[in-house]
Amino acid sequence: MKSHRLPLVFIISVLLLLGFGLATFYAASLAERYTLGHFGSFYSYFEKTLLLLGLSLTIAVMLQFVNYRFFRYLTIPVYVIQTGLLVAVLFIGSGMYGSRRWIPLMGSFGLQPSELQKLVIILVVAFILTLPEKKLATGLKILLVIAAVVPSVLLVEKEPDLGSASLLLGTSVIMLVHFRLTGRQLLVLGLVLALAAGGVWFSLRPYQRTRIETFLNPQADPLGNGYNVIQSIVATGSGSIWGRGIKGSTQAPLSFVPVQYADFVFSLVGELFGFAGSALLVLLFIMLLWSTFLVFRSLTDDFARYIVVGIGSMWFLQAAVNMGMTIGLSPVTGIPLPFISYGGSSLLTQVVAASIVVSIYRTRDEFRF
Amino acid sequence: MDKLQQSRQTRRFLAVTVFFTLILLGIVARLYFLQVVKGSYYAGVAEDNRLRIISTDAPRGEIRDRNGVVLATDIPSFDIVVTTYDLQNSDQELGVVATLTGMKLQTLKDTVEKAGVGPFTPITVARNVSKSAALKLAEQEPDLPGIQLVMSTKRSYPLGSLAAHVLGYTGEIGSTELQELRADGYVMKDTIGKDGVELQYESLLRGQKSQKLIEVDAGGKAVKTLQEKPAVPGKSIVLTIDSRLQKTCEELLGDNEGAAIMMDPRNGDLLALASAPTFDPNKFISGVSSEDWKTWSAKGSLFDRAIAGSLPPASTFKVVTGTAGLETRTVTDRSIIYCGGGLTVGGRLFKCWIWPGGHGNEDIYKAYADSCDTYFWTVARLVGVESMDTYAHKFGIDKPTGIDLPGETTGFYPTPQWKLGKFKEPWYEGDTMNMGIGQGYVLETPIRNISIYSSIAMNGTLWRPHLLKASIDPVSKAETQTTPVVQDTLGVSATTLAIVKKGLNLVSKTGGTSRIQVGNIEICAKTGTAETGTPNLYHTWMLAFAPMDNPQVAVLLMFENSPYQRSTSMTPLVHDMLQQYFDLYGGKNGIN
Numbered sequence: 001m002k003s004h005r006l007p008l009v010f011i012i013s014v015l016l017l018l019g020f021g022l023a024t025f026y027a028a029s030l031a032e033r034y035t036l037g038h039f040g041s042f043y044s045y046f047e048k049t050l051l052l053l054g055l056s057l058t059i060a061v062m063l064q065f066v067n068y069r070f071f072r073y074l075t076i077p078v079y080v081i082q083t084g085l086l087v088a089v090l091f092i093g094s095g096m097y098g099s100r101r102w103i104p105l106m107g108s109f110g111l112q113p114s115e116l117q118k119l120v121i122i123l124v125v126a127f128i129l130t131l132p133e134k135k136l137a138t139g140l141k142i143l144l145v146i147a148a149v150v151p152s153v154l155l156v157e158k159e160p161d162l163g164s165a166s167l168l169l170g171t172s173v174i175m176l177v178h179f180r181l182t183g184r185q186l187l188v189l190g191l192v193l194a195l196a197a198g199g200v201w202f203s204l205r206p207y208q209r210t211r212i213e214t215f216l217n218p219q220a221d222p223l224g225n226g227y228n229v230i231q232s233i234v235a236t237g238s239g240s241i242w243g244r245g246i247k248g249s250t251q252a253p254l255s256f257v258p259v260q261y262a263d264f265v266f267s268l269v270g271e272l273f274g275f276a277g278s279a280l281l282v283l284l285f286i287m288l289l290w291s292t293f294l295v296f297r298s299l300t301d302d303f304a305r306y307i308v309v310g311i312g313s314m315w316f317l318q319a320a321v322n323m324g325m326t327i328g329l330s331p332v333t334g335i336p337l338p339f340i341s342y343g344g345s346s347l348l349t350q351v352v353a354a355s356i357v358v359s360i361y362r363t364r365d366e367f368r369f
Numbered sequence: 370m371d372k373l374q375q376s377r378q379t380r381r382f383l384a385v386t387v388f389f390t391l392i393l394l395g396i397v398a399r400l401y402f403l404q405v406v407k408g409s410y411y412a413g414v415a416e417d418n419r420l421r422i423i424s425t426d427a428p429r430g431e432i433r434d435r436n437g438v439v440l441a442t443d444i445p446s447f448d449i450v451v452t453t454y455d456l457q458n459s460d461q462e463l464g465v466v467a468t469l470t471g472m473k474l475q476t477l478k479d480t481v482e483k484a485g486v487g488p489f490t491p492i493t494v495a496r497n498v499s500k501s502a503a504l505k506l507a508e509q510e511p512d513l514p515g516i517q518l519v520m521s522t523k524r525s526y527p528l529g530s531l532a533a534h535v536l537g538y539t540g541e542i543g544s545t546e547l548q549e550l551r552a553d554g555y556v557m558k559d560t561i562g563k564d565g566v567e568l569q570y571e572s573l574l575r576g577q578k579s580q581k582l583i584e585v586d587a588g589g590k591a592v593k594t595l596q597e598k599p600a601v602p603g604k605s606i607v608l609t610i611d612s613r614l615q616k617t618c619e620e621l622l623g624d625n626e627g628a629a630i631m632m633d634p635r636n637g638d639l640l641a642l643a644s645a646p647t648f649d650p651n652k653f654i655s656g657v658s659s660e661d662w663k664t665w666s667a668k669g670s671l672f673d674r675a676i677a678g679s680l681p682p683a684s685t686f687k688v689v690t691g692t693a694g695l696e697t698r699t700v701t702d703r704s705i706i707y708c709g710g711g712l713t714v715g716g717r718l719f720k721c722w723i724w725p726g727g728h729g730n731e732d733i734y735k736a737y738a739d740s741c742d743t744y745f746w747t748v749a750r751l752v753g754v755e756s757m758d759t760y761a762h763k764f765g766i767d768k769p770t771g772i773d774l775p776g777e778t779t780g781f782y783p784t785p786q787w788k789l790g791k792f793k794e795p796w797y798e799g800d801t802m803n804m805g806i807g808q809g810y811v812l813e814t815p816i817r818n819i820s821i822y823s824s825i826a827m828n829g830t831l832w833r834p835h836l837l838k839a840s841i842d843p844v845s846k847a848e849t850q851t852t853p854v855v856q857d858t859l860g861v862s863a864t865t866l867a868i869v870k871k872g873l874n875l876v877s878k879t880g881g882t883s884r885i886q887v888g889n890i891e892i893c894a895k896t897g898t899a900e901t902g903t904p905n906l907y908h909t910w911m912l913a914f915a916p917m918d919n920p921q922v923a924v925l926l927m928f929e930n931s932p933y934q935r936s937t938s939m940t941p942l943v944h945d946m947l948q949q950y951f952d953l954y955g956g957k958n959g960i961n
Binding site: 286 | 374375377378379381382383385386389390392393394395396397399400401403404405407408409410411412414415416418419584592593
């Protein structure tokens with residue numbers, strides 16, 4: 001047995017990202033106080049994030065006492081419960097802009113099952129792909145993955161949350177890419193996906209199509225759907241090299257950018273800390289991805305390897321889509337920036353995911369089933 | 370999974386991670402472009418984003434008469450404004466406004482589109498909405514998020530049509546005016562003086578709008594006021610007009626076409642300046658109906674005859690002819706000309722008005738008193754057209770008086786060259802004679818004619834006729850008095866003018882054409898009856914000033930297409946004007 005050393009670079013990346021998020025909210029609340037004369041909503045997001053972070057980190061530490069291999073047995077029940085919640089949220093959910101995404105818990109806190117589902121789907125796909133060969137042939141495994149993922153995608157899409165639905169799909173596809181598929185099989189998979197994308201376009205709600213069209217040309221409708229993107233680009237761009245700081249920032253405290261505490265948090269970073277801060281944040285994500293890859297490379301257990309691939313892909317997809325949306329490179333979707341955006345379910349999911357990676361690394365050389 | 374399989378998987382994840390990294394570096398490149406390359410541009414946009422200037426109209430100055438009677442003032446009214454950012458369904462919301470105000474939907478849309486302001490800045494789309502429309506809109510306002518009813522003011526003329534041509538009216542700024550005046554801070558839908566004193570003294574009457582530089586949040590809600598400049602109300606102005614005299618003048622004119630003017634020859638103060646038919650300027654504020662337009666166009670109600678109507682001055686012109694004769698020493702006050710009822714020149718008989726009778730032997734005093742045509746024909750003929758033109762020019766017939774009203778026109782006197790050019794006909798002696806009695810081609814505006822008599826009254830000094838007596842600062846209440854200006858001096862000897870005045874004085878005496886008595890004041894007067902080309906239809910004039918040696922007031926009454934056959938029939942009306950003046954002002958100045 002090898003030593004149980006911690007994946008230090010990985011842990012440092014995660015902690016730096018979490019710290020970056022907190023610093024951003026704190027700076028935003030100071031800017032808000034400077035402009036408005038009193039603390040405003042950013043301060044309350046800062047406080048709530050502190051609380052949620054405490055909760056998430058506690059859960060993360062507790063998870064270290066659970067061997068990840070044990071998740072094999074939890075996968076199916078958790079998947080069933082989660083799917084149930086995804087159904088339930090359609091009936092009892094609440095949310096903004098006519099969507100139903102949250103199951104209300106206490107006070108202003110709510111559970112967003114689609115966030116947790118991101119992790120659950122990774123576990124399910126890893127579970128299916130690592131079922132014993134004797135029991136299941138390769139083709140059947142792929143069919144089973146599709147059977148497991150598609151209902152969740154459709155349910156999340158129904159909320160409607162096209163972004164999260166696409167993310168579930170995207171993460172699963174990248175995991176499949178790491179399955180033992182030949183180049184030709186990958187090509188076939190790509191074709192099938194392209195056809196599916198065409199089908200999805202025609203099933204989209206009008207506002208979703210508009211969002212994608214707006215992404216292609218935000219200036220076409222500067223006060224309607226393009227407004228968010230333009231304001232977000234303005235806020236980001238206005239940060240220049242070193243940022244406008246606490247005294248100079250205006251777009252954030254005056255709430256020109258919609259949902260800047262969550263979906264558009266990257267524009268907050270851009271305005272407050274400028275190119276220096278934004279680029280640093282992107283570099284932190286690159287560091288996270290490479291440290292995740294290093295963890296992956298040291299693993300021999302297939303179940304663990306698939307989980308790490310899934311988690312790394314999820315982080316990349318979320319980060320790329322979210323930051324891209326802020327600067328007009330990808331369509332506007334409700335995908336949060338991992339570790340940074342305000343949101344309890346998101347934060348909990350990401351911290352738990354990181355905790356699983358740490359746990360996998362620590363117990364990588366233990367007995368295998 | 371075997372080792373081989375796993376190492377292939379590792380290579381794949383390495384490739385994927387490299388791919389991820391490249392994409393994230395692409396994001397860094399885009400950030401570099403946005404924040405470093407275009408950073409200062411976006412910083413500027415961000416500033417514009419949060420700053421707005423909100424301005425509100427300043428109250429317009431009042432217009433009062435010389436005794437403080439209010440002639441024009443602002444009263445509360447309702448405006449409708451649109452904030453495009455808040456419009457949910459612009460066609461439906463603007464449609465409601467269109468229905469309530471009777472405006473066209475397209476007009477409203479154009480106003481909103483062409484306003485050229487940001488989405489958060491309210492745009493005034495309708496002013497002075499009727500009370501009923503305002504009430505209905507107020508009820509529906511909760512369903513119309515982009516539409517707001519705001520309190521505003523509108524112009525009101527409490528005395529109705531009194532002095533309408535003097536006051537003019539206000540209205541919404543036109544697009545060509547706006548182009549010229551944008552630099553002065555005018556914006557669409559602003560109120561501006563359109564005519565009369567409202568136009569002439571726009572710069573005094575108009576206040577400075579309040580301006581507030583505010584920081585707003587994304588919803589357009591004000592967060593902080595960064596700078597504030599309060600509205601400065603417009604200056605109030607005091608006119609030289611005495612509304613009592615003005616009222617008398619307008620009553621004397623009635624619904625006839627004509628003009629009546631009362632002026633202080635000592636300084637050019639216009640005590641009354643009336644033109645008829647007239648109109649109610651309040652109708653311009655609430656919106657002129659098509660019937661009103663029809664009536665006004667048919668009657669020429671909007672035309673200010675007092676300053677823009679040019680008519681043959683007829684016998685009132687004899688002061689020019691007489692002056693020309695005396696100054697050129699063609700005649701003296703002792704020269705006698707015989708009137709046998711007419712004069713034959715160039716084979717044509719010119720009939721004096723007394724024809725078939727005759728005035729007999731006339732000196733210049735008697736010639737004024739009975740307005741003998743034969744006398745002045747002879748003088749004009751002897752003086753010649755060049756000298757007649759010289760004196761017509763000296764009396765300023767071809768020049769504006771400089772009255773402080775827009776739209777003044779000048780009169781006209783003919784020259785041989787002009788006639789040749791115009792009619793391809795040479796100048797005949799008969800033309801000179803016709804000119805001598807103010808007929809034929811000579812034209813004068815009433816304001817010029819009263820100015821001529823005023824300058825005679827003042828021994829050759831013409832004070833510029835004016836309406837602005839003073840302006841009052843809205844804050845300090847300090848009054849700035851208008852300093853009277855000498856517009857012109859006749860350059861005619863005092864002796865000559867004394868002879869003309871004495872002749873005019875005889876007009877008002879027993880034996881004169883217009884016997885007037887007001888107390889025992891010495892009055893100078895002259896009448897004139899101009900042919901119109903239509904038999905038995907005349908333009909009639911009468912002018913007067915008094916007292917002769919210490920003039921205080923000059924008056925003019927003129928009817929175009931007169932209800933009277935003879936100008937002398939106007940004598941009682943002019944008497945009333947003078948009587949009222951001396952009743953009001955005479956006592957104070959020690960007359961009688």
